[in-house]
Amino acid sequence: MWSEAVQYLVEAAGRRADWMRNALRFAWQLMRRSTWAMLTAPKKGATWQHLAADLGLSERTVANLYAWFIKAGLLARAVPGTTVRYRKGTRHGLDDDG
Incomplete structure (x- = not known):
């Protein structure tokens, strides 16, 4: 099971x-x-701010955990980059890239 691997x-x-x-x-x-x-x-609260608040951790700690999980192969990025507003090719968020 996935949780045992984690x-x-x-x-x-x-x-x-x-x-x-x-x-x-x-x-x-x-x-x-x-x-x-x-x-x-x-929409379910999977943002750094919500996770940090719910876990009682700093956003920096959440970022480090994300990085470790990605490096360990437990997470993958579906869309690299940041929010649509700052992502290249979206005209500062005017075009939604999916």
């Missing part, structure tokens, strides 16, 4: 106990805020 990789990272606890809580929150197609949904 738990194994988090424990194998050799980090402190509080980091492991936060990483597993972060993974659970991402799973709760994902669509059936396993895409995180900002």
Whole structure:
């Protein structure tokens, strides 16, 4: 099961106990805020601000957890970049790129 793989990789990272606890809580929150197609949904609160507030962590810690999960192969970016307003080729958000 996916959660067992996440738990194994988090424990194998050799980090402190509080980091492991936060990483597993972060993974659970991402799973709760994902669509059936396993895409995180900002409408469900899968933003750095919401995750940081719900987990009681800083946005920097959430960013580090995202980076670690991507590096570990547990997350992938469907659309690289930032918000539509700042992404290249969208005329500053006037064109929605999907």
